[in-house]
Amino acid sequence: MPSLDSLQCRRSLEAAGKTYHYFSLPAAAATLGEIDRLPVSLKVLLENLLRWEDGVTVRREDFVALAQWLNTRSSEQEIQYRPARVLMQDFTGVPAVVDLAAMRDAVARAGGDPQRINPLSPVDLVIDHSVMVDRFGNDQAFAQNVAIEMQRNGERYEFLRWGQQAFDNFRVVPPGTGICHQVNLEYLGQVVWTRDEDGDTYAYPDTLVGTDSHTTMINGLGVLGWGVGGIEAEAAMLGQPVSMLIPEVIGFRLTGRLNEGVTATDLVLTVTQMLRKHGVVGKFVEFYGPGLDNLPLADRATIGNMAPEYGATCGFFPVDRITLDYLRLTGRSEERIALVEAYAKAQGMWREHDSPDPLFTATLELDLSQVRPSVAGPKRPQDRVALGDIGASFDLLLETSGRKQQTDTPFVVAGESFSLKHGAVVIAAITSCTNTSNPSVLMAAGLLAKKAVERGLKRQPWVKSSLAPGSKVVTDYLERAGLTAYLDQLGFNLVGYGCTTCIGNSGPLPDAIGQTIADNDLIVSSVLSGNRNFEGRVHPLVKANWLASPPLVVAFALAGTTRIDMERDPLGYDAQNQPVYLRDIWPSSAEIAAAVGRIDGEMFRSRYADVFTGDDHWQKIAVSAGDTYQWNAGSSYVQNPPFFADIGQPPAPPADIEHARVLAVFGDSITTDHISPAGNIKASSPAGLYLQSLGVQPEDFNSYGSRRGNHEVMMRGTFANIRIKNEMLGGEEGGNTLHQPSGERLSIYDAAMRYQAEGVPLVVIAGKEYGTGSSRDWAAKGTNLLGVKAVIAESFERIHRSNLIGMGVLALQFVGEQTRQSLGLNGTERLSIRGLGADIRPHQLLTVEVVRSDGSHGTFQVLCRIDTLNEVEYFKAGGILHHVLRQLIGS
Template identity: 70%
Template structure:
């Protein structure tokens, strides 16, 4: 807490029969001036600065800069922000815990106690990313998938269970429980956090950072949170502030209400399209307006969840009566709810329609204008109306060079059915985005019920699955009697986890897989998720469409996306009469009747005392009782990374980059899925070859995501996405490049290793929006281990830029209208970068010279995207964790 409190803001309030101390914004306003119109999200940041004012990392000038924001509605001020807690999922959590374990080793080798390395903030890790849809369409699917998951991930889970016991302030929610964001929304979050210090109870806003992009979901509950890389999260755990610029805040005014037949998913896809077009990258979005009065919290959470898709740091909804209603529904204690009310009202952070905040910019949506929608086929911001999906697929075929007049019908072995372009081979009710919302989940069950009554069935080539984000979902579907109807259509429970949305869709049935390959078909998936980037959902599925859960059911019945469900029949009833979507779509009243069956006892039952204990599988895991981890040389899941080698030696000074070669040249929108895939490992890829050399059979490869604790696998998987296109190799797909100056074609990993043998530094060239997508720290870690010194792009995604700095890789941005295309750079050049020294500053100019094969040179300026003074220190130290570790060893 604050050691200065220069504005004398420390106050007390009563709630639930207890006295709480807090740092009062109204008291601060007496010195700072009126802050009533400051966006609520910035009030949360202001309170954070008041609470942590120490005259060093936070000074009075930082506090004043927050209020000065009102004049310019933006700021260039860097602040040190300290969130209350950290949230992790297992894909990003395992490498974070690996780093902590490696740091303990380094501290022990320096002669210090290893438990100097311990989270200082509360950390929750939810195991949710590892279950795959291996089995589906049967009552036994869930139990079989869980058993396979435990067998596949035994090494990882033993490691996490060791961490659960070895580290303080570190809790693990075992597998088979739910998705981290839904567990956070329904249980972990409190709206107002408390902490005892010096014999006093302090109250302050519940805030967090998470190692997953969709941490933003919690903003629907009035909790300020966003995704960071695992690297930043580890630093936050170890007491380092999150260094950030005071953000611009875009106000999004909602009015009206959704029309009959329109879902929260349709709303969020519309909001995503609008905000992406507006341009909100690196900004906060705050929702306000009369439309919030009738907007359920589950709908707000759906909108907040997809902030990464519309590009914002977060999409924030202030605390109001609806927040407290939801907290009561989900079983929070009454004293927690009362504190949330009293604190928010005392601080002026309660939503108040009578005071419209000042925003950097605004836009507005009348929710009555929203229409049924999907998004795809490759990006979540590319909204398509329900009536326009057929046309969108035709455009995809045209752009893919498919002859639309030749419509192949490939026979499916063992069946009378055939498969063709546009057929739906995956229909998945999945992801935290929509399975946290009872209205769309009940709607899916009602569509199933009505479809069966009409005699409809899913098409036999569709792989169907139900993977909700918490056990409460299956509880209320069962209470409503809708689970049976979903089961009859093949939407049996397959697991409680991310599954298809994260790329864990599992294999297609052999006969379907063979038909897709035989016809070189462009087939579709329809999923209720938030991501549909190339190569993410399934390697054989090139068209991936985001949709509401009831539409997922509808497309499983139709079996194709080359259809206009707004007017074309979805199938035929028992009498051979056409059945249309409107015939099986439930009314708002029907959905509301089912949603009223969701009660607090369901949440209390599923989030009881056993949440962190796990089942017998978890409890039977064999773990060592030690402060440091006993690394196993034979493990292909968990390995001691090389990041901290030589950490006890003096820092080498920064030097210019000379004689660098280009590892790869990329176009626009290269995502972290492209850079560090999470899905299947190809046997012929460097990572697949490595695993086979270690005696791992192809059937036991698991996924890249599950092997993030092993740097040998992950560095080989860097730039290994099957859809990534390196422009140095014309017409290529997959992680290939040309080794220069010879021009020999080989894998990016093999080329990087050859360059390392020659002590040749590397750079990567890219276009706009480099690093969009999930907050994937291995996209930066792998880049560093391959020997890349700098990534030169037209623009960077917020988290990935930060992660590159956090791993000691220099993010550099083309200036003006420059690009690798406009400068005629093709990857055959030799690069020099000057201006890199210990005096490097945020935003300085770096001089670049590229020498072409004909001996000519082109010189140009680059913007150094080290954005803050703290990041300079991290970069000098070789990365943020290196900085923290050196500080600890020197203390």
């Protein structure tokens, strides 16, 4: 920590008999003026700047700008933020480690020492995204899914084990342990981090960036963290600061307490709807108010988790007594707990019931007693629907899709004694970090299952049900509460520890059910306790996806349909043919509290004692040695990417883009799920055909996510989502386009390759909120490899905009009221982008020249969304990793 300490604010404190040094905010206030009412999240940023002051990347004016924020409640000051650590999951982690390995190769080719490529910040990679629900509904499902996972992912896991031994500061949590965010919450997160330097121990806030947008779940623990693309995370690992503007902070005041029968899931869906409506993209959200006294830490983590869904950079909760109680519950040491309390109080980061409210850019308020049971869907997490209205909401979906006349039509399933109707629940999954971190909703699901079994209810036979907890501790406490057997009886057997249905790893539907849906174009439903329900994400055959609490997931599995009013209609009938309603089997708050009260710290200590060891499958993986990776040319999972092939050459200065063609024209809310390869690989797709050319059979394709270490697969799957709509084809679904000027209909990949052969640069045109959703680095990497030089959109989601610049792709924004429609852009044009050069600067206006297919000409202006001076340097170098690598080779 090379701090100049120009404010002379280095101090020491005592905790549990040990002395810690720290950079004191109250001491800094002697120079900066009153800062006590800064939002706590900004106090964390200020401490970070004090600790990293070097006169170059962090200067005194940065401190002053943060102190002055209280006067303006916003700032245009760019700061350089250095998080304490990096968190990865394996889907995004594998390509990051591939890039590190490729960078070692590049350094070796340049005659340097490949050992210079090492994470400088601690990195934890948790393998949690690879398990799929292939087997379900029986007590062998977990063991079978683990065996299939290890067989499918052997090449990837061998590569990660090599990385584990080759890189310093890099730890891997093996598969079958839990979801990275829950492992982070229960074990990795420390709230206050420590580091030994020159014989002294320094204490400072635990901060991080993660390669999953739901990294924000750790905000519930008072740890500032958010999701970044894998590209940014790799740069942070290699010592590059995160360049950012001092954010606006929206205060969300909570009062009251939740009513009987209302869950944390209902609360977070309400919060998400409110914040999306307010507009918090690119902003911090910080929760405060007396309602925090009644909000358990797991509920806070549930709210923090869904920050990407409400659009914020983070959803932060300050440290208080409830934080310490959770640290103690999850088995953290008493020494760490004492340090957290002493440090937070010394820095003015501690919340008491009567603490003065911080000052915010704007505020919202919610009385917790006004929250009602809810679901969200059928396509977006912010579209909250009152529980009783889901049937009417689904009927509206049928009407708008022209299926209203088929509302009650049964479609016979071959070989089965049941039929399917529109609205049938074919997937019911207790899944994802959002809720499987929360003991109250999981115990509620188990208690509801117990009451349902006792009343003689059963899961409907067309429902694929699954339980995928976020950590093994969940299994322990459900078992201790005596609830596992009841969940098993309803088909909610353990299927794996990881992120399953929420990311499209729902696995196949039974053949006859899938065939019936496809043959009759049925609109069927999934109900999942996750955070993401974007179109085409959960399963390609399931068009309506609903987010719900774990107990409601069980209830919908019993009902078997979303065309139901859960508050009025029976879920089923008991042995005496008497109707059983949701209210009859819903557990009371007292019952849930009693079950949660049986959890203790020893469960966590025992489960995390050997968290990095792994099972026999993991231990038996053979690992190649060496500082550089021995690439296997025959691997279909891991290949050496081409990004650094010409790193020895000086980068060409930015130049105008001449006579580009439009690869695709998209509408609003194109997500990174639409752009980046995700989910299943179709046999007839470019990626499927490539894999078959290698001898890989369709049943062994695995998912796009599992093949992120192979650029050949990923570039073929970019823009290949089955639900993406290219306006050049009249809004037809699927990843196709029209090659210009031939007008030939091709896959987007094939068209891009033809344009590359013709030497034609490419542009993508889109509407609002381009790149919303998960922080998928391949959404930017694939765009780059297809030859796209610029994306012109009405607005960008934060992470994807940054990732585009980080891969050398221009993010350009329409100015004022102009849109693709107002400018008459239809994809047949040739576009030239003027004003690029060595003097390019943030937020510069550029001119786009248009030559239409009829020969007419026009121009319009766009805003260059290179937002910071650091990003200028990254763009000039060809990308952020290229910038870092050139610096290393040059030095």
